[in-house]
Amino acid sequence: MTRLTMLKEVLKSLFSKPSTEPLAEVEKGVFSPYSRGCPVLIPEKCTGCSLCAMNCPSNAITMKIVGEKNVGGKTLPVRRPEFNYFKCIYCGLCAQVCQFNAIEMRRDLVILRPRSKC
Amino acid sequence: MGRSRIEDKAYTEPHSIVEVASKTLSSYPHLVSVTAVHDEKEKSIELIYTFSDFRGALKNISTRIPEDKKTLPSIASVAPAASIYEQEVSELFGVAFDGNPFTGKRVLLPDCFPNDVHPLLRNVKQEDLEKVVAGCMLGEPQIYVTGSSRYSAESVILLPFGPYHPALKEPERFILVLEGETIVDVIPKIGHVHRGIEKIAEGRTFLQDLFLVERICGICSFIHSWTFTLAVEELLNVKPSKKAEYLRTMIAELERIHSHVLWIGLLGYWTGFESMFMWIWRLREKIMSLLDLLTGNRVHKSFIAFGGVRRDVTDEKLNTVAKTIAEFEKDYKKLIDEIMSYEPLVERIKGIGMYNAEHAIRLGAVGPMIRATGIPYDIRKVEPYGAYDEIDFNVVTGKGGDVFNVTMVRIKEVLESINIIRQCIEKMPRNENPVPKTLVIGVVKEGEAVARTEAPRGELFYYVKAANSRNPHRVKIRTPTLANILLAADMLKGYTLSDVPVIITSIDPCFSCMDRALVVDKNHNSVFFVDFNKLRKENKRIR
Numbered sequence: 001m002t003r004l005t006m007l008k009e010v011l012k013s014l015f016s017k018p019s020t021e022p023l024a025e026v027e028k029g030v031f032s033p034y035s036r037g038c039p040v041l042i043p044e045k046c047t048g049c050s051l052c053a054m055n056c057p058s059n060a061i062t063m064k065i066v067g068e069k070n071v072g073g074k075t076l077p078v079r080r081p082e083f084n085y086f087k088c089i090y091c092g093l094c095a096q097v098c099q100f101n102a103i104e105m106r107r108d109l110v111i112l113r114p115r116s117k118c
Numbered sequence: 119m120g121r122s123r124i125e126d127k128a129y130t131e132p133h134s135i136v137e138v139a140s141k142t143l144s145s146y147p148h149l150v151s152v153t154a155v156h157d158e159k160e161k162s163i164e165l166i167y168t169f170s171d172f173r174g175a176l177k178n179i180s181t182r183i184p185e186d187k188k189t190l191p192s193i194a195s196v197a198p199a200a201s202i203y204e205q206e207v208s209e210l211f212g213v214a215f216d217g218n219p220f221t222g223k224r225v226l227l228p229d230c231f232p233n234d235v236h237p238l239l240r241n242v243k244q245e246d247l248e249k250v251v252a253g254c255m256l257g258e259p260q261i262y263v264t265g266s267s268r269y270s271a272e273s274v275i276l277l278p279f280g281p282y283h284p285a286l287k288e289p290e291r292f293i294l295v296l297e298g299e300t301i302v303d304v305i306p307k308i309g310h311v312h313r314g315i316e317k318i319a320e321g322r323t324f325l326q327d328l329f330l331v332e333r334i335c336g337i338c339s340f341i342h343s344w345t346f347t348l349a350v351e352e353l354l355n356v357k358p359s360k361k362a363e364y365l366r367t368m369i370a371e372l373e374r375i376h377s378h379v380l381w382i383g384l385l386g387y388w389t390g391f392e393s394m395f396m397w398i399w400r401l402r403e404k405i406m407s408l409l410d411l412l413t414g415n416r417v418h419k420s421f422i423a424f425g426g427v428r429r430d431v432t433d434e435k436l437n438t439v440a441k442t443i444a445e446f447e448k449d450y451k452k453l454i455d456e457i458m459s460y461e462p463l464v465e466r467i468k469g470i471g472m473y474n475a476e477h478a479i480r481l482g483a484v485g486p487m488i489r490a491t492g493i494p495y496d497i498r499k500v501e502p503y504g505a506y507d508e509i510d511f512n513v514v515t516g517k518g519g520d521v522f523n524v525t526m527v528r529i530k531e532v533l534e535s536i537n538i539i540r541q542c543i544e545k546m547p548r549n550e551n552p553v554p555k556t557l558v559i560g561v562v563k564e565g566e567a568v569a570r571t572e573a574p575r576g577e578l579f580y581y582v583k584a585a586n587s588r589n590p591h592r593v594k595i596r597t598p599t600l601a602n603i604l605l606a607a608d609m610l611k612g613y614t615l616s617d618v619p620v621i622i623t624s625i626d627p628c629f630s631c632m633d634r635a636l637v638v639d640k641n642h643n644s645v646f647f648v649d650f651n652k653l654r655k656e657n658k659r660i661r
Contacts, residue, residue, distance in 0.1 A: 036415075055557075057322075057325075091329060092428075093325075096428065
């Protein structure tokens with residue numbers, strides 16, 4: 001009986017897939033299908049309220065002045081969030097606190113490349 | 119439950135604290151924590167001693183000492199568990215406790231840290247602390263040998279275990295006092311990964327802190343954020359929806375399975391049974407992918423929010439969980455049967471590191487360590503939080519403390535957790551939205567709250583004080599390992615050096631390599647370092 005069980009185990013181990021997963025898929029920077037993904041700004045929707053920058057747990061968002069706008073005769077700076085993807089913990093809080101849905105969490109981007117300039 | 123706002127504190131004078139504490143201990147035998155809060159306006163430090171009984175009742179005793187005269191008597195004589203909590207307060211706030219056995223030693227902060235800087239005082243700025251830490255150079259590690267005449271042998275050997283060892287995953291140091299091969303005393307030195315999270319938390323908003331406290335531990339990350347959330351929800355008077363409670367419970371139980379299974383694997387690793395380590399860890403992958411499926415992350419889940427959870431879970435995903443859990447249970451039972459019928463392993467862990475219930479209570483042990491002695495002290499049962507009050511489960515207890523019983527408690531708790539998860543999926547209300555409308559909470563009104571939960575390693579305690587601001591005024595965290603460390607040090611006494619890995623593993627911390635030994639010669643009353651080469655020569659000479 002024990003030998004039979006053993007033989008069964010051996011045969012199962014011989015023909016089954018290895019339980020480890022290839023590292024190559026991780027290196028490609030592909031997100032898990034369930035992960036939150038990577039925050040990307042949709043500039044048209046953004047109003048520059050900086051709610052995302054205030055709430056970011058890892059201070060990965062800085063508000064950058066990208067231009068000027070005219071409101072009632074006054075010139076005011078236009079601010080847009082800039083993400084530091086090395087500081088980012090990919091928690092998706094910025095996308096959730098944004099009132100205008102201006103931050104999209106995308107899973108199809110390759111961002112985990114250490115040497116490239118993001 | 120599981121959380122409460124502190125409203126009825128029993129005030130007492132600092133000089134009578136020992137008397138009051140010993141009276142309280144007769145009805146509340148478990149000391150949960152000693153919390154210090156600095157009040158810069160009143161120029162005083164408040165000390166809150168939290169006691170608990172084994173049925174879930176909490177009692178807070180508070181005392182105030184002025185900023186310029188920070189001394190009060192230690193309660194370590196009546197509650198030995200207090201010694202390490204008081205030492206923590208003493209190093210971080212500069213409060214001197216008369217009669218604490220650790221007085222004059224450094225347990226938490228590095229040896230090179232200046233004596234006059236007390237990091238958790240409100241007037242010490244975080245930027246200044248960074249400079250202090252950057253300027254402090256680690257010299258020769260100091261080993262405190264106080265009163266070597268305590269030991270009866272002619273000469274004892276001090277063997278530093280730690281902080282780094284290839285067999286261990288975390289740095290921690292135990293100085294073992296050996297007489298021959300038998301351990302007679304153990305001096306713990308913790309704090310090698312002290313990151314000052316309590317200080318950092320004071321400078322961030324409540325919402326940012328939620329992600330910070332999650333990073334305290336990589337294994338029980340969810341339970342930390344849950345406990346913090348419970349305390350803050352108590353301050354905000356917010357109640358999460360039923361579905362959110364069930365989802366939180368389910369994730370916490372999955373985390374308990376993953377933590378216990380990881381530990382059982384490591385037990386195999388440290389007892390020299392490496393195939394057990396690999397088998398068990400392969401099973402654990404199933405749970406990890408479930409956590410990935412439900413929360414989006416394997417380790418730091420970032421799943422919880424004040425007043426709910428951050429993402430909804432579909433019925434489809436719940437069905438996958440039910441299916442995978444059933445598969446896991448089958449494999450797990452089969453594997454555990456095989457492992458526990460392997461006699462060399464059982465013989466190796468049976469009767470090692472024995473302790474009794476009374477001892478465990480005195481030293482403030484929590485979690486599986488105290489349950490192994492037969493005391494059914496489980497916060498999930500005595501003070502139900504989340505959905506635990508609607509779920510039917512048993513508290514697993516053992517028949518007397520030793521490594522074998524602790525192992526059996528953890529093994530059975532995994533099965534109990536599977537049962538809880540199954541009930542969670544059955545009873546979960548399906549048509550509710552567990553995600554709160556807004557995640558941002560803004561200013562929190564003044565108040566103090568405590569929360570307790572049952573983390574995989576034992577009772578986890580949080581104290582949060584808000585003072586009408588966006589940032590917390592004080593966050594105090596008492597982790598289960600700190601509560602168990604005195605028991606671990608005590609369990610080692612009387613056993614041989616070869617049992618050290620197994621006994622220390624039984625609570626979950628680490629030991630490390632001996633690069634040199636320190637010899638205390640009682641006759642000459644001198645202390646000297648011996649390096650490895652000298653030791654080898656000495657060894658040859660004796661031969």
